[in-house]
Amino acid sequence: MANDIYPCLWFDGQAKAAAEHYCSIFKNSKITFENSFVVIFELNGTRFMSMNGGPMFKFSPANSYVVECETQDEIDYYWDKLGEGGVHNKCGWLDDKFGVSWQIVPRILGELMANPEKAPKVVEAFMQMTKFDIQKLLDA
Incomplete structure (x- = not known):
């Protein structure tokens, strides 16, 4: 059984802005899914998830x-x-x-x-x- 492992980054309302920022820096990068809560993106083939989780964690x-x-x-x-x-x-x-x-x-x-x-x-x-x-x- 193969399980994908990738990081989830918790933001306070900046999940899309962060994903767009990182994708603009790294070549071969793209946003693959987004909604108001979660953005999935790839940086040089490595998958990340960013989410708008609120101000509780830094x-x-x-x-x-x-x-x-x-x-x-x-x-x-x-x-x-x-x-x-x-x-x-x-x-x-x-x-x-x-x-x-x-x-x-x-x-x-x-x-x-x-x-x-x-x-x-x-x-x-x-x-x-x-x-x-x-x-x-x-x-x-």
Whole structure:
């Protein structure tokens, strides 16, 4: 038996606005269903549901979405687009204008962290960063 698993994001009346915003940022994205309560959408083939649940619950960094980027241009793009109107935090984390937490990270980070000699220097470098800088990580 196959069960689909996908996140549901709880908004206070902004479910459609959030889905439209995210679909405008990620290529190959679309809204697949909507009514006044629920919006189903896909970002790069990953399904999400947003709902207008009311003001009772807020987002927190305890649940974040990771965007792995190949290039510095991709990091810059997602950092600017998702961070617009939100809060930029340390180490590639940001909260968007809806309060959803994102991590904008270079794909090479895992490889750099797997090198026991380089990893401490990489950690030291990225702990000083807000937005990730791939070249500085490579130079660490």
